[in-house]
Amino acid sequence: MTRDQRLAQAAQALNCPMDVDIAPGGSYRPVVRDERMLHVSGQLPRLNGVMASLGPMSAQPAAGAATLAQAQKAARVSALRALMLLQRTLGSLDSVQRMCRMTVYVHCTPDFTQHSEVADGASELLVEVLGDIGLPARSAIGVAQLPKNATVEVEITASAHFAL
Helix, strand or coil, rough: CCCHHHHHHHHHHHCCCCCCCCCCCCCCEEEEEECCEEEEEECCCEEEEEEEEECCCCCCCCCCCCHHHHHHHHHHHHHHHHHHHHHHHCCCHHHEEEEEEEEEEEEECCCCCCHHHHHCCCCCCCCHHHHHHCCEEEEEEEEEHHHEEEEEEEEEEECCCCCC
């Protein structure tokens, strides 16, 4: 199975159409190429126009707080959207040489400490689609708020084969 087929399979499993519009929500580019490096802007977990998970993560279950499973799914959705942008930019994920860096921002309360477990959702999706080259260096960072009250935001940097 090709990387593009695995991406389509992951999108289907998350109920995300491959032709979903991933337009910028402000004054920025979704993907910037610098020689062989591709920097993908932070992706929120939008599924069919709705956030897959809203609200902060908390160590203590509370009304309005996302569960770990919801946050991991949201991280998967965000990573999926980033891969879709790479595929659209490159024409195929077969051009990806390596996932170099990923930062996962987790909207959370000060007592939350499972940032890396949330980020695992995104990492696992990258490996499912790209194999070993999909496992990047990674940071998982807790923040007080994210755009649109999203639970996670994922940004990635990848290297790709280009004719320079």
